[in-house]
Amino acid sequence: MIIAKVTGSIVATTKAEKLKGKKLLIVTPLDMKSIEEDGKPLVAIDTVGSGVGEVVLIVSGSSARQTEITNGVPVDAAIVGIVDQIELNGSLTFSKGGN
Numbered sequence: 001m002i003i004a005k006v007t008g009s010i011v012a013t014t015k016a017e018k019l020k021g022k023k024l025l026i027v028t029p030l031d032m033k034s035i036e037e038d039g040k041p042l043v044a045i046d047t048v049g050s051g052v053g054e055v056v057l058i059v060s061g062s063s064a065r066q067t068e069i070t071n072g073v074p075v076d077a078a079i080v081g082i083v084d085q086i087e088l089n090g091s092l093t094f095s096k097g098g099n
Helices: 061-065
Strands: 002-010 024-029 042-046 055-060 077-082 085-088 091-095
Touching: 024 055, 024 077, 055 061, 061 077
Parallel strands: 042 077
Antiparallel strands: 002 024, 002 055, 024 042, 055 077, 085 091
16 A cells, blocks of 8 residues: 555546546555655545545556456556554654644
8 A cells, every 4th residue: 555645636538447536646656754755646536535635545567357347447556545644663744634
């Protein structure tokens, strides 16, 4: 799994039939310690109702097609969780509420 931040959205009116009705978001991988951007942005299907600015869990490859929403859908990345907090080596590095 990858920790990422939702940084935007994609609107595509013409797309494969199995992608119709799916929410496409732009996510940027994050460094878990600094919570700074750490990679190139990618497009992921949202399966949990996330939005811009949220820190999320991303799965890729065949794992991205293992949710009810993405089963049989041509996707390479899916948002499967919204992160509430990250604790790394006993230190809280991220908290959704900012604390």
